[in-house]
Structures are given as structure tokens and as C-alpha cells.
Amino acid sequence: MNDRPLPWPVRRLDEVDSTNDLARRLATGSDGSARPPLVLRADRQTRGRGRGANAWWSDEGSLTFSALLDPTAIGLLDRHTPLCSLAAAVAVVDAISPRVDRGRLAIRWPNDVEIDGRKVAGILPERINGPEGPRLIIGIGLNVRTRLDDASAEVRRMAGSLAEFAGIPLEPDDQEAIFADLIELLRGSLQLLSEDAADLSRRWAELDQLLGRPVRVDLGRKIVAGIGAGIGPDGGLRIDTGSGPQTVYGGRVLRDG
Ligand code: BTN
Numbered sequence: 001m002n003d004r005p006l007p008w009p010v011r012r013l014d015e016v017d018s019t020n021d022l023a024r025r026l027a028t029g030s031d032g033s034a035r036p037p038l039v040l041r042a043d044r045q046t047r048g049r050g051r052g053a054n055a056w057w058s059d060e061g062s063l064t065f066s067a068l069l070d071p072t073a074i075g076l077l078d079r080h081t082p083l084c085s086l087a088a089a090v091a092v093v094d095a096i097s098p099r100v101d102r103g104r105l106a107i108r109w110p111n112d113v114e115i116d117g118r119k120v121a122g123i124l125p126e127r128i129n130g131p132e133g134p135r136l137i138i139g140i141g142l143n144v145r146t147r148l149d150d151a152s153a154e155v156r157r158m159a160g161s162l163a164e165f166a167g168i169p170l171e172p173d174d175q176e177a178i179f180a181d182l183i184e185l186l187r188g189s190l191q192l193l194s195e196d197a198a199d200l201s202r203r204w205a206e207l208d209q210l211l212g213r214p215v216r217v218d219l220g221r222k223i224v225a226g227i228g229a230g231i232g233p234d235g236g237l238r239i240d241t242g243s244g245p246q247t248v249y250g251g252r253v254l255r256d257g
Helices: 019-028 078-096 153-158 162-166 172-195 198-206
Strands: 010-016 038-045 062-069 105-108 112-115 118-130 133-143 214-218 223-231 237-241 244-248
Touching: 010 019, 019 038, 019 062, 019 118, 019 133, 062 172, 078 105, 078 112, 078 118, 078 133, 078 172, 078 198, 133 172, 172 198, 198 223, 214 237, 223 244
Parallel strands: 010 038
Antiparallel strands: 038 062, 062 133, 105 112, 112 118, 118 133, 214 223, 223 237, 237 244
């Protein structure tokens, strides 16, 4: 077991519907209450959520948690919320890089971390207004030793676990050490975001998986297609379309490029 002191208290649960949903209920007082900062970590989720209507599949070999934070206390404004995905993605990259060569790690805008082009982590930041002020919820799912055998063929094709790529077996103790590193790195990344995001935005720009590659982003009312031209300091994805550059701030990146 890893008993390192962490910067935020952690509440560990065997099973929950979704750690993001529990954080939301605690923040709004609809299911008890909790004071931020607090990390809600679960061994299993019955209704884990991803972006949009996506579900998030995980098991005990996954790190599954949500940090419930008071954005005002850490100097984060409304406009920072979408950037929290990228800030957290940089923290995930740094937490797993001791186990896998850095050159294999990338961020797939806006909220995935990939190894060799396969997703190992997803991030879901949400900001809500609770009775005691705004709250930031940063949900992270990281496949450390996740067994994807029972996942759908689609998930198995696109996703993997760190253990698969590390080339050495990862044990429960490794998972605990990665969790402790990740919490510390996440706190540091969010602090950097509030103080001076220039260093951080350089990192996410360097890690951009879509840079120079064909990309299509579904904005609902239209699809923007072209070549990825970088993630800006404002978190937007620049795309060189045939009719000039365009920056998108939301939408769904279509996996078929
Ligand atoms: C995505 O890939 O679109 C984001 C996935 C985020 C998954 C994490 S797991 C912990 C937290 N609780 C959830 O229900 N979702 C996030």
C-alpha cells in the first residue's frame, strides 16, 4: 500500500454510479454534503460517464476518481473550465511517463491521453453552481491494469491499458503509486493554469496527437475537416481547412480521421 500524504483528502468507495455524479450530489447537497477539496475514488462505477452520451468502462484495475474543488480557492475562473481537461491530461502524461517512453504518449484533443494512438485515459471536467458557490469537478479514468477483454470490440480497438504498453507487469502497488503521483501532478497543473498557463500550454501543444494529421470535428450543425494545426493557449484546436484556418472549442473528434 502507498501511504504517502496527499494534497487533498480522498474518500474511497467500493462502488458508485459515477464519481462525477456523486461529486455533483455532494456539492449541491442532494446526497449529504462535502467540503472541497475532496477526491472521490471508486473501485467500480455502474454508470461511468464520458463526454456527451458516451459511457466509461472501468474495473478494479482502473484509476477512477473525481476531484471536487472550489475553483475560487485555487484561482480558477469560469473560462478555465475547458482548459482543465488539457491541464489534467498533462498531469496524466507526467504520472504515467515513468512507465512508458514519453515519445509514445500524446493528448488527443480535447480530453484523452493515448499511448501509441490508443486511449488509456479520459477526463471529464464539469463546473456547477452549488449552494455554497461554484464547484469544479474533474473526473479522471485511467486504465492502469484494466482488463478490456469484456469490453466491446469497439472499445478494445481504440483503447488499451498502461500495463499492456509498459512491457512489465504492473501490480496493485504500482497503481497506488500512480494515483498518488497523479493527484500531486493534477494539483500542480491546476495551480500553473491559474498562475501562468504559458508553460502548461506549451506542454499540451507539444503532446498534440492531431498535429499535422487529418482531423474531422463534429460540431452538431456541421463538420469541420482538415489538418490539425495545433492546440492554442486558449484550448482551441486549430484546423487548416481547405478554405482557411478555423479554431474549434468543442464538438466530437471523429475517430476515422
Ligand atoms: C471521456 O473519455 O469522454 C471522459 C471519461 C471520463 C471518465 C471518468 S471516470 C471518473 C469520472 N466519473 C465518471 O463518470 N466519468 C469520469
